[in-house]
Amino acid sequence: MTKAKSSFQPAAVAIPRHSSVVIASSFVIRVSSLLLLWVATSFAALYAADNLGILGSKPKWNVLEKYQRTITHDEFAHLLNDVYCTHGIPDDLIKIDNESAQIVTDRAAQKTFTLQFVPGENSKLQIPRLWRPAKSLPPAKTSKPLAGLRIALDPGHLGGKWAKMEERWFQVGDSKPVTEGDLTLRVSRMLALRLRKLGATVLFVRNNTDPVTPKRPSDFKELARRILIQNGVPRPRDEVLNPKDPEKEGTIKFQSEILFYRYSEIRRRAVLVNTKLHPDLVVCLHFNAEGWGDPASPTLIDENHLHLLVNGSYLQDELAFDDERFELIRRLLSRAYDEELPIADTVAISMAKATGLPPYQYPTTQTTTKVGTSGYVYARNLLATRLYRCPVVYCEPYVMNSQDAFARIQAGDYEGVKEINGVQRKSIFREYADAVSDGLREYYSKARGL
Numbered sequence: 246m247t248k249a250k251s252s253f254q255p256a257a258v259a260i261p262r263h264s265s266v267v268i269a270s271s272f273v274i275r276v277s278s279l280l281l282l283w284v285a286t287s288f289a290a291l292y293a294a295d296n297l298g299i300l301g302s303k304p305k306w307n308v309l310e311k312y313q314r315t316i317t318h319d320e321f322a323h324l325l326n327d328v329y330c331t332h333g334i335p336d337d338l339i340k341i342d343n344e345s346a347q348i349v350t351d352r353a354a355q356k357t358f359t360l361q362f363v364p365g366e367n368s369k370l371q372i373p374r375l376w377r378p379a380k381s382l383p384p385a386k387t388s389k390p391l392a393g394l395r396i397a398l399d400p401g402h403l404g405g406k407w408a409k410m411e412e413r414w415f416q417v418g419d420s421k422p423v424t425e426g427d428l429t430l431r432v433s434r435m436l437a438l439r440l441r442k443l444g445a446t447v448l449f450v451r452n453n454t455d456p457v458t459p460k461r462p463s464d465f466k467e468l469a470r471r472i473l474i475q476n477g478v479p480r481p482r483d484e485v486l487n488p489k490d491p492e493k494e495g496t497i498k499f500q501s502e503i504l505f506y507r508y509s510e511i512r513r514r515a516v517l518v519n520t521k522l523h524p525d526l527v528v529c530l531h532f533n534a535e536g537w538g539d540p541a542s543p544t545l546i547d548e549n550h551l552h553l554l555v556n557g558s559y560l561q562d563e564l565a566f567d568d569e570r571f572e573l574i575r576r577l578l579s580r581a582y583d584e585e586l587p588i589a590d591t592v593a594i595s596m597a598k599a600t601g602l603p604p605y606q607y608p609t610t611q612t613t614t615k616v617g618t619s620g621y622v623y624a625r626n627l628l629a630t631r632l633y634r635c636p637v638v639y640c641e642p643y644v645m646n647s648q649d650a651f652a653r654i655q656a657g658d659y660e661g662v663k664e665i666n667g668v669q670r671k672s673i674f675r676e677y678a679d680a681v682s683d684g685l686r687e688y689y690s691k692a693r694g695l
């Protein structure tokens with residue numbers, strides 16, 4: 246298991262003793278993890294005046310004015326306690342009384358934003374938001390349960406020539422290299438065909454292997470250097486001389502690359518989603534993995550599993566960032582959770598049936614919270630699930646370096662079934678696309694009364 250890849254076992258992420266892991270890479274992308282608390286804090290120190298997450302922007306708290314008296318006390322308290330702040334809230338950053346919530350906007354100046362609750366048990370007021378829940382869509386035919394719906398597909402990562410840099414690349418002997426960003430794009434294109442047949446307007450957050458962000462690692466060299474110095478690497482090296490170098494995470498090259506392909510890239514995707522695509526739902530497509538060690542001689546394992554993610558389960562140190570706290574409150578008030586959770590549960594059941602995979606169990610409850618009824622869905626504060634301002638369902642099926650998934654990926658796409666490791670299987674790509682499509686069809690058919 247390469248610790249840097251094991252976001253699924255964050256406890257295993259080792260911080261080298263002398264160099265500093267500043268931003269460790271992980272399969273599931275989150276802004277700051279518990280282990281990196283000290284890093285995040287130090288990073289924040291660079292921007293002490295702003296107190297923002299990595300490449301974050303200053304929140305505009307006044308946009309929350311439009312949510313005044315649109316939520317009841319009980320609904321707000323439930324979403325806060327059971328979904329978003331399941332690990333507690335530090336230092337009274339968010340306080341609730343019967344009539345209102347006080348949310349700290351500036352800790353140093355002790356400034357707060359006050360959100361008034363609507364009295365009564367159920368808020369019947371129109372909730373300000375750009376996306377439409379299934380129930381508010383116009384009537385549709387039974388054969389087109391997704392008619393009128395705008396779905397954006399977000400194939401995780403970049404793939405192509407970027408896959409090695411992203412550490413989403415491994416190769417067994419002379420076989421075809423496995424690159425997550427190419428697999429997710431392939432599934433997205435197949436899924437798009439299926440969803441369009443069901444009546445949806447399908448938009449791509451990425452439809453080739455190029456980054457959405459116009460920035461490149463070289464744009465972040467100075468920032469990477471400052472982060473490293475701040476974290477106790479007084480004279481950071483520029484180049485990684487050996488990719489297996491255990492101290493590579495202390496180099497400007499490594500850190501500037503992560504700032505590019507993760508933080509800058511996902512933040513640009515969010516700008517695209519929020520200002521151009523305006524979807525009613527984003528489906529993020531990923532393939533999971535367990536640490537594979539040396540990418541040129543990876544470890545194949547028996548374990549294979551499935552899970553889906555929705556936004557929530559913020560860590561206390563994440564809540565301390567002004568932008569993350571603001572984004573949480575805005576998301577909560579939009580009630581994205583009320584829509585994304587049942588979609589995730591329905592898609593999860595469909596995917597479980599199609600793949601036969603067991604639910605992934607996070608080895609620790611410190612970063613995630615199990616939600617919903619399917620047993621496959623977790624709340625977690627990832628960049629994409631937080632920043633895309635609409636319901637987001639984030640799929641993590643198949644461990645790419647499991648014996649089974651690896652053999653199926655190598656078999657490529659084909660019609661019908663083929664025997665793989667003694668079992669008749671559909672192509673892994675079609676199975677993935679069919680299962681997500683079936684789940685969405687089921688959810689929207691039911692929600693729209695078709």
Ligand SMILES: [Zn+2]
Pocket residue numbers: 272273401402425531532
């Ligand atoms: Zn991924």
